[in-house]
Amino acid sequence: MNDYQQFIENVKRKTGIDLSQYKEAQMKRRLTSLYEKRGLKSFQQFFQEMEKDEKLFHEFLDRMTINVSEFYRNAKRWEVLEKKILPKLLEQNRHLKIWSAACSTGEEPYTLAMVVSKLVPLARVSILATDIDENAIARAKIGMYTERSLQELPEEMKRKFFTKEGMYYKIDEKIKRAVTFKKHNLLADPFDRQFDLIVCRNVLIYFTEEAKERLYYKFNQALRPGGILFVGSTEQIFNPGLYGFEMEDTFFYRKIN
Numbered sequence: 001m002n003d004y005q006q007f008i009e010n011v012k013r014k015t016g017i018d019l020s021q022y023k024e025a026q027m028k029r030r031l032t033s034l035y036e037k038r039g040l041k042s043f044q045q046f047f048q049e050m051e052k053d054e055k056l057f058h059e060f061l062d063r064m065t066i067n068v069s070e071f072y073r074n075a076k077r078w079e080v081l082e083k084k085i086l087p088k089l090l091e092q093n094r095h096l097k098i099w100s101a102a103c104s105t106g107e108e109p110y111t112l113a114m115v116v117s118k119l120v121p122l123a124r125v126s127i128l129a130t131d132i133d134e135n136a137i138a139r140a141k142i143g144m145y146t147e148r149s150l151q152e153l154p155e156e157m158k159r160k161f162f163t164k165e166g167m168y169y170k171i172d173e174k175i176k177r178a179v180t181f182k183k184h185n186l187l188a189d190p191f192d193r194q195f196d197l198i199v200c201r202n203v204l205i206y207f208t209e210e211a212k213e214r215l216y217y218k219f220n221q222a223l224r225p226g227g228i229l230f231v232g233s234t235e236q237i238f239n240p241g242l243y244g245f246e247m248e249d250t251f252f253y254r255k256i257n
């Protein structure tokens with residue numbers, strides 16, 4: 001077993017996180033630059049240090065989970081969601097069950113709540129938001145953001161759903177209350193069922209092809225028939241039929257069986 005493979009085993013034992021399901025070259029590069037910065041020479045040494053130094057362990061977690069996010073990311077897609085996807089889902093079901101999987105610091109599930117609230121009262125929706133990273137979830141629950149994460153958000157939504165406090169923008173309480181946050185590892189934990197909409201964006205790119213394919217099946221199982229999977233703007237599914245989906249619109253897939 002080489003240095004990195006041994007590290008993968010150790011991390012799995014310590015945290016339950018299976019790094020072998022993340023693209024290797026990319027992950028190795030990210031982690032090597034972190035341990036080299038600390039003057040360490042190998043993954044073995046890195047793990048030994050991590051065992052002694054809680055702070056380094058958290059830096060590792062921070063480095064492996066890439067938390068970049070923003071409100072209304074890829075604006076065009078959110079317009080399609082609001083104008084086409086949600087109205088159809090709401091015709092089929094009075095109450096929508098939505099999951100933002102790998103929600104990072106909350107921008108995505110809160111965007112969902114804002115967009116849904118333009119169409120129906122929030123009492124008609126439940127939004128589950130999950131991420132593997134507890135720190136990201138803790139930040140999401142605080143609900144304070146800098147100007148940068150609001151860049152893509154239409155001005156009118158910014159005015160309606162945020163109040164400025166110093167250099168931060170605070171999210172509206174009603175939007176906050178519409179979202180339930182939970183820690184969840186997409187590669188290891190069981191999935192809930194009967195979702196109308198699953199939003200999983202900008203995390204599949206980090207996984208190996210095999211891990212991705214397993215997830216497409218699992219998302220399919222987690223949706224109700226006719227439910228929609230919404231993926232990131234670099235993550236189209238090339239053969240949706242293989243996983244029981246058909247394309248509904250660019251980056252939106254409907255469960256057909």
Ligand SMILES: C[S@@+](CC[C@H](N)C(=O)[O-])C[C@H]1O[C@@H](n2cnc3c(N)ncnc32)[C@H](O)[C@@H]1O
Binds near residue numbers: 065067186
């Ligand atoms: C780049 S962010 C994407 C955030 C948001 N979905 C968006 O598109 O803006 C990727 C997120 O995936 C999370 N993540 C990485 N591996 C994960 C896993 N195995 N299970 C759940 N979340 C994971 C990271 O913690 C990070 O918050």
